Amino acid sequence: MASIVWFRKCLRLHDNESLVRACKLGDGVVPIFILDPHFVDTKRIGVNQFSFFLQGLTDLDQQLRKLGSQLVVLRGKPEKVFEGIFKGKHPFKAKTLLFEHDTTPYAVKRDETIEKLAKRHGIAVETFSGHTLINIKEVSGSKGFKCPTTNGMVEKMLQKVKIREPLPVPRLPKFKVKGYAMFTLKELGYKEQPKHFAKGGEREGLRNLKAVCGNKKYVRRFNKTKTSCTTGHKAGRVSTTGMSPYLSSGFVSIRTVYHAVKRVLASGSHTRAPESLLGQLYFREMFYMLAATTKNFDSAKNRYCLDVPWDKKAAFQNAWATGKTGYPFIDALMRQLKETGWIHHLGRHALACFLTRGDLWQHWTFGRDVFGKLLIDADGSLNNGNWQALAGVAPWSSQWFRIYSPVPDDKSALNVGMDGAWLKTFVPEVKNMPAKYMYCPWTAPKDVQEKAKCVIGKDYPAPIVDHAKARDANLNKFKKALSSRGSKRKAEDKSTKKSKAQGSKRKVEGKAPRATSLLKKLRMA
DNA sequence: GGATCCGTTGTAGCT
DNA sequence: AAGCTACAACGGATC
Numbered sequence: 001m002a003s004i005v006w007f008r009k010c011l012r013l014h015d016n017e018s019l020v021r022a023c024k025l026g027d028g029v030v031p032i033f034i035l036d037p038h039f040v041d042t043k044r045i046g047v048n049q050f051s052f053f054l055q056g057l058t059d060l061d062q063q064l065r066k067l068g069s070q071l072v073v074l075r076g077k078p079e080k081v082f083e084g085i086f087k088g089k090h091p092f093k094a095k096t097l098l099f100e101h102d103t104t105p106y107a108v109k110r111d112e113t114i115e116k117l118a119k120r121h122g123i124a125v126e127t128f129s130g131h132t133l134i135n136i137k138e139v140s141g142s143k144g145f146k147c148p149t150t151n152g153m154v155e156k157m158l159q160k161v162k163i164r165e166p167l168p169v170p171r172l173p174k175f176k177v178k179g180y181a182m183f184t185l186k187e188l189g190y191k192e193q194p195k196h197f198a199k200g201g202e203r204e205g206l207r208n209l210k211a212v213c214g215n216k217k218y219v220r221r222f223n224k225t226k227t228s229c230t231t232g233h234k235a236g237r238v239s240t241t242g243m244s245p246y247l248s249s250g251f252v253s254i255r256t257v258y259h260a261v262k263r264v265l266a267s268g269s270h271t272r273a274p275e276s277l278l279g280q281l282y283f284r285e286m287f288y289m290l291a292a293t294t295k296n297f298d299s300a301k302n303r304y305c306l307d308v309p310w311d312k313k314a315a316f317q318n319a320w321a322t323g324k325t326g327y328p329f330i331d332a333l334m335r336q337l338k339e340t341g342w343i344h345h346l347g348r349h350a351l352a353c354f355l356t357r358g359d360l361w362q363h364w365t366f367g368r369d370v371f372g373k374l375l376i377d378a379d380g381s382l383n384n385g386n387w388q389a390l391a392g393v394a395p396w397s398s399q400w401f402r403i404y405s406p407v408p409d410d411k412s413a414l415n416v417g418m419d420g421a422w423l424k425t426f427v428p429e430v431k432n433m434p435a436k437y438m439y440c441p442w443t444a445p446k447d448v449q450e451k452a453k454c455v456i457g458k459d460y461p462a463p464i465v466d467h468a469k470a471r472d473a474n475l476n477k478f479k480k481a482l483s484s485r486g487s488k489r490k491a492e493d494k495s496t497k498k499s500k501a502q503g504s505k506r507k508v509e510g511k512a513p514r515a516t517s518l519l520k521k522l523r524m525a
Numbered sequence: 526g527g528a529t530c531c532g533t534t535g536t537a538g539c540t
Numbered sequence: 541a542a543g544c545t546a547c548a549a550c551g552g553a554t555c
Binding site: 149397400475 | 550
Binding site: 149150151152223224225226273274275279280282283345346349389395396397398399401402403404405409411412413414415 | 531532533534535536537
């Protein structure tokens with residue numbers, strides 16, 4: 001009669017509360033992983049993403065074996081698999097089942113089913129919070145809970161709770177069993193070779209965290225809005241920390257990252273949230289809380305989402321998703337994403353803005369699914385939250401009329417490298433273009449196009465839309481969607497309570513412009 | 526209850 | 541060259 005530790009996320013030995021507790025119970029520990037058919041879908045999950053995950057799972061098994069244990073890999077729907085375990089159909093018997101909370105919609109349902117099943121079989125269940133800094137299950141159930149929608153709100157929330165230090169790796173009881181071998185990409189139906197830019201696994205993730213935090217100046221001065229968008233074409237050279245895939249999979253504990261960063265910040269002055277490294281963690285918490293507590297967070301029907309009449313145009317969606325829009329910057333980003341499974345956050349902004357409110361006027365859920373499939377750090381909570389932000393439909397969106405240009409220059413907020421080194425890697429069609437035409441090859445004179453072997457319409461597509469025209473038309477459509485919601489709300493107010501005396505005044509004449517000092521953003525503690 | 530402030534990250538043009 | 545302003549102008553929180 002043993003303690004079953006069910007690995008789902010939290011694919012690690014450090015700061016694994018289920019594992020520590022199981023060892024303490026003293027009944028023996030059986031680490032299991034269940035290959036759920038729900039997560040075997042080559043259409044929904046790309047080869048890079050699954051390969052990165054499989055590397056981490058293999059790393060976990062290898063580490064367990066070094067300590068005299070092993071990972072038991074089971075296959076099938078979790079309720080069926082557990083039924084088998086609880087009925088004694090395996091060479092190990094369950095007394096207690098332990099796992100980490102997962103607040104995402106599929107997991108919540110799955111875990112409720114499993115808990116009920118375990119109780120029916122007289123198996124004790126113990127669960128722990130660990131994928132987020134805040135215990136979302138606990139906090140969202142407490143009275144007066146208000147889900148944060150800004151970075152500052154999360155910062156305030158975190159100031160009120162104590163985040164415990166990560167737990168060390170426990171001493172594991174010996175465990176050996178035959179069979180239950182690891183699966184392969186090939187048997188799951190993946191035909192292409194994975195080519196992702198980072199290696200998966202706890203050891204690799206912790207090594208990366210150590211390297212990042214070893215550069216104290218980098219951590220203390222980190223300012224997200226200043227990091228370069230055009231990195232990642234050379235192995236291991238990215239302007240951000242590269243920690244996201246290790247966090248989405250749970251190869252590295254969020255608490256471990258939080259405390260490691262805090263220790264560095266304590267050594268001197270540093271940037272502040274939201275642009276700082278901690279600010280990035282606050283956004284993660286925010287999107288996890290929003291996703292966990294908002295009904296239909298993954299669709300436009302959720303309470304926050306503005307209803308916008310997006311078009312559905314297959315030609316636009318295909319051009320975007322295959323990197324053939326005729327805008328080299330946009331196409332390079334999409335091709336980098338497809339090839340390597342990773343792009344810089346600002347690149348994600350550019351792609352998302354272009355697909356939705358900026359240029360193509362397509363639904364954000366289409367882009368959400370493409371990112372969800374291709375990114376090695378894909379994370380449903382963050383993906384839905386960020387896509388709504390960039391489509392301009394969420395309260396946490398930046399201002400909707402601020403539209404990124406798909407032809408960046410050296411002043412762009414997207415921090416794009418103008419030397420073209422990154423661009424040429426992913427859009428070789430423009431590699432012989434003079435630098436000034438590289439991001440807008442259609443503006444080059446015909447003879448220049450011919451000389452560069454980049455004739456627009458032949459070697460590389462013409463721009464799918466005229467950005468200036470599309471931008472104007474979309475701004476008007478967006479304005480309309482906002483005002484129709486405004487009138488809907490006014491009508492609701494009237495029907496529910498006392499009517500407001502006057503309609504909302506739109507613009508105040510002669511209002512002083514807002515001072516947006518960069519100093520404010522760079523404030524140091 | 527009205528004014529003001531705030532919100533991760535726009536762009537063009539000027540000094 | 542970096543920093544500022546004009547331009548577009550919303551909803552929600554706060555005082």
